[in-house]
Amino acid sequence: MQSMKGFEEGVEFLPVNSTKQVEKRGRRRWVLLAALLLGLLLLALVVGLLVWHFQRRDVQVQKIFNGYLRITNENFLDAYENSSSPEFLNLARKVTEALKLLYMEVPVLGPYYRKSAVTAFSEGSVIAYYWSEFSIPQHLEEEAERAMAKKRVITLPPRGRALSNFMVTSVVAFPTDARALQRTQDNSCSFALHARGKEVTRFTTPGFPDSPYPARARCQWTLRGDAGSVLSLTFRSFDVAPCDGQNSDLVTVYNSLSPVEPHTVVRLCGAYPPSYNLTFLSSQNVLLVTLITSTERRHPGFDASFFQLPKMSGCGGSLREAQGTFSTPYYPGRYPPNINCTWHIQVPNNQNVKLRFKYFYLQEPNVVLGTCSKDYVEINGERYCGERPQFVVTSKSSKITVHFHSDHSYTDTGFLAEYLSYDSKDPCPGMFTCGTGRCIRRELRCDGWADCTDHSDERNCSCNPSHQFTCKNQLCKPLFWVCDGVNDCGDNSDELACKCPEGTFKCTSGKCLPEKQKCDGKDDCGDGSDEASCDTVSIVTCTSHTFRCQNGLCVNKGNPECDGETDCSDGSDEKNCDCGLRSYSKRARVVGGTDSESGEWPWQVSLHARGQGHVCGASLISPTWLVSAAHCFVDENSFKYSDPTKWTAFLGLLDQGQLTATGVQKHELKRIISHPSFNDFTFDYDIALLELKKPAEYSAVVQPICLPDAAHVFPPGKAIWVTGWGHTEEGGTGALVLQKGEIRVINQTTCEALLPQQLTPRMMCVGFLSGGVDACQGDSGGPLSSVEANGRIFQAGVVSWGEGCAQKNKPGVYTRLSMFRTWIKDQTGV
């Protein structure tokens, strides 16, 4: 109480001049003491606050590092593969002891070290894989990470007597993905496999294929081969939950037995089609496969196998012919990590040498653009990496040296290159020389399509006004790309002529209207386009350009069907949306670019007429209904094409040579409904509906496509896809594998001008998008697939006219499907 009182007095007296109290000595001492106490208390408070503050900022974080080190003076024993053998335990103890000594020497690590454990050993002399746990103040985390990643040699201090004759180098470790943490403690889903002889060893996710892999699992497979071998790992079937950022299920393959990012070969999620090559090579005799699952979604998992093969003795070499080819090891399979290859090329007769890289894929994540810091090809001191279209490198002499380097992580398919000798005076005999040194056919010069990657074949041309537009920059472009909203010239001059004046906007029809008529609730354009993309979706008067909900109300949003947002108050715009999605999200890079892959166009149908094989295409729109072209079912003298019993429909088909492949469904037709207004002279109303006798079963390779609403717009300039096998009946020249081509919607006005008197509102025009595609392989009756909002694919059209094929400088004509939405609904109920 006393001190309390003094405290109060002190508070009272301290700030003021206290001369009055001088004579009262005893009382003054009290005050001083109280003040001192107060000061101490305040100090304690401040210190306490500071400590609390810093501790809060500097909570100790648990940090686990995965790493490996090399023991240089030990030989590998078989017992080291068994983590409960005395030999393993003995060596593991030495390693953890050595790590402890190492960490104690590093100020940022020593005080925070908790423990280490060795998870595996492998050959070379002996490599130990371990993890170390620290409890580190948060502000030291980064510094500790840097210290751990530094490659070290353990120099044993004198007190490390227990470790005499123990030489350790290359000690590195990297922070572990937080999601993988649990795994280091739990061994319930951990497998160790050793390849035997030349045998193929198979392993799968638990339960494959009958039951899905466990949710929230941490699994790992340690794969080994004999000393001196490397491993080849293939996922034969792969289907885990789709990739969606942080929380997806993830399979990772490491070129190490430590799950460290710098040795990651590949990270996989989602589903891969069977045609996708998922073969990976190691650079040593070990691989580690991990599966980390975070989701509850149910997927079958993977079926994988691996085998050992002798380590490649070398790559590269000396090439002395006048011409030849060379490629990265295992091309077109992936090259292995951690290799260097050097090719010394010298052509005879004092000719010059040039290299043409036909395919070049050295793509990997985490490369800073333009640095080629990971995998690269180096020629004449210049590095090439990433994914590149065909390119040429020339030398001014008869020699050239090509160096290929792959680092420890992530591999790709590599390159295929050709070397040629050439006369420096005439590098492309009989052909046109691109600025890049590539030779192309003379006809490709000034044809309006860039065949040289630097566009040099299209420079200094005089354009042909009958079908070409002269850009301001002197490039020639097909007339049908004018005013389609896409900058084809590069300087936008093909779009300038059709731009609306300042203060106005452009309707889809091309009409220019004052800005204020946009989104004012009135259809001023006449095609609804001024009301189609407004900030708020509202109910408007129904016109032929508005989407009508089931409840009869119309909304002003363009293409609201199945876009993932509820736009109708009754939700009807998002009903019946089980369509237009592919099961496989991944696609391989197809060399040449026009072969489709299994499951890429699961709605594509092949129609075989009896005795004639593939005749027409069609698309699946429901389990029992197909859409095709009416002209496929017009009778001829010799054959009654309108008779449904004459036809067989193949669903899920990729290769016409493999009609009995797994997944292919063979169906008979019950009914053919050709549009009653079909005109086989003008090809107007060229559409037919086919009913299957038995419903199709949906699968990874059989799925329906979405039908566009009557008001659905596929605007000019939009890129879509045409698919088909071509006309195999004409002498069997068609492709065996389903072909695809990227095409672009052409402005209807422009197309009418190019095809006078031939186009009706039931038709739409498309043009080929890339000049590299030589011929379109679409077949009559086949679908045009358009990727719309939310990734769903809608059928824009049916391949109709003649070849059904867009040629480079001629538009192709297709049946506009949105015009037939009501008719299809009336006939089929779909």
Ligand SMILES: *[C@@H]1O[C@H](CO)[C@@H](O)[C@H](O)[C@H]1NC(C)=O
């Ligand atoms: C691993 O070593 C332990 C202890 O020596 C032994 O009991 C066990 O059978 C070994 N396992 C294998 C697969 O060799």
Ligand SMILES: *[C@@H]1O[C@H](CO)[C@@H](O)[C@H](O)[C@H]1NC(C)=O
């Ligand atoms: C995948 O590539 C490997 C080479 O890495 C090759 O051996 C294998 O045959 C390829 N598999 C397929 C299905 O193409």
Ligand SMILES: *[C@@H]1O[C@H](CO)[C@@H](O)[C@H](O)[C@H]1NC(C)=O
């Ligand atoms: C490949 O070359 C690089 C740089 O020259 C070198 O650091 C690396 O060790 C070499 N790798 C192999 C496997 O020889």
Ligand SMILES: *[C@@H]1O[C@H](CO)[C@@H](O)[C@H](O)[C@H]1NC(C)=O
């Ligand atoms: C185009 O003409 C310019 C000068 O007229 C010339 O320098 C250039 O090489 C020519 N380009 C091509 C591809 O012919």
Ligand SMILES: *[C@@H]1O[C@H](CO)[C@@H](O)[C@H](O)[C@H]1NC(C)=O
């Ligand atoms: C179509 O082209 C014509 C001229 O060729 C142009 O006036 C019109 O605006 C274009 N339409 C669209 C939607 O761009």
Ligand SMILES: [Ca+2]
């Ligand atoms: Ca790499």
Ligand SMILES: [Ca+2]
């Ligand atoms: Ca254009």
Ligand SMILES: [Ca+2]
């Ligand atoms: Ca919607």
